[in-house]
Amino acid sequence: MTAAPAPAAGTGAGPGPAAAAPRRPLPGRDALLGGAGAAAFLLLWEVVPRTPAVSADYLPPASEVLATLAERSATAAFWSAVGATVSAWALGLAIAFAAAVALGLVIGSVPALRAATASTVEFLRPIPSVALIPLAILMYGTDLRSTLLLVVYASFWQIYIQVLYGVADLDPVAEQTARAYGLGRWARLRHLVWPTALPYLLTGVRLGAAVALILTITAQLTIGTPGLGQEISVAQSSGAAPLVYALIVATGLLGVAVNTGVRALERRLLRWHSSVRGEAAV
């Protein structure tokens, strides 16, 4: 932000003398501050329930919640719930991914098809998938398919729209070059369309993965399909506040794992792309 000639030195990645760039944070300072922030948050959570402002019955202190979580994570039931949640999430996301990529590539590359489906897509996309909950209950009960219906519907659109954008972003010069060099339909798809659409596709996967987790938990919470969401709903109706909080922390950790996992995948698959390379260079 400040010194323009700094990158010319070329040692931005590993600054030796910190005095040269006074506004650049010291290495590790962010981690330190982050740790302090997290500690402050936990401390607040520990102290507030012990004051008369909030009853500890409703907001148990952090230590109690974390102890409950530790205790709970020693049981097989907890891990089978985690397994059910993760597998429903992964299966739903995989189905949505396959359908969205296949349809997106086909419909995106044929302008006539794209024009014909645009109005339908624009109408169906904003329909909240929770509207399908009653239908899922009627058709599948507490079966895994109920969860899948919601998860696939919600995450499909996220990925599909991104694939459409990606295919539309095709550089016309590159495409004509590919045609001039006699690349066939398949080769064009592999070497031209796919790399162009990949960053968009991965954005779609990142959004879709988060939405899929939300809907997996929602389905378990409201419909009662097995998993972490159902455990939360059971704990809530039995009034076990520390357990509700512990399970919520568990879903949060699962969410963090999903987010970091997808971001790592994105960086790995796009390491050739300027957005990732640029980030590494600065």
Next chain:
Amino acid sequence: MSANGNADGSVKATATAGTAARTGAAAAGRVLGLPAVLIALWWWAAASSGSFFLTDPGTIAATFAEVWVSERFFTDVLPSVGLLLTGYALAAVLGIGLGVPLGLSTRLRAAAEPVLEFLRAVPPPVLVPLLMLLVGLDGSMRAAVVVSGCVWPVLLNTVEGVRAVDPVLADTCRVYGVRGRRRLGVLVLRSASPQIAAGLRQALSIAIILMVISEMFASSSGLGYAVVQFQRSFAIPEMWSGIVLLGLLGVVLSAVFARAERHALAWHRGLRAASRGE
């Protein structure tokens, strides 16, 4: 996005037919063709399958008019939408209000990041049982659920947007002595607004999800509750009409949002087009 396809189609149509009327008909066909086919298929499937759960579109439309165009509109639909919008507005104010200082200060951001990263990863629907414990079952619980779920996308996008303020513009503002509240309005909020709008858009769909499930899960009134009641009492056409209403709510809210965004960010689109040399 579909400018390419449209141009292709219309060029071809004028070349072959040469009349504006034919082009108009083709455009109408493109917009209405597939929906018409799908509705016809649905109708046919409902009539031929004889399934108890599948209601044909005609019956749904008739039931829709009967069920929702009544006092139910004022007792169930309006309060739900009101709570949704209240919660959403509060979340927007809170998210932008907290996001600006976090985006402006590197230290603050570094300190808050791990906690925010965790809180935003918590799937918002789990807050429903939590807030049932904390606040109870009434309308304020539903609004609180909406606020607590919607605030994260707004907050995080505001932080990102504020952080990514163009350094040249920031330096220019400093040189011209623009500071304080004026700097906030002229520079910070304005350059962050496209990103804030993206956050608000994400928050809108989360708001609908949260309103519906908080009513399904923990309420004795409202739109979500009504739909689940129909399902539990096997009032299938009524249930379908509720699903259609929820769908319409989503479509209308996102259309209103898109319109408002286009209006508010007109300068941004102009700027981008200009910088691309269009």
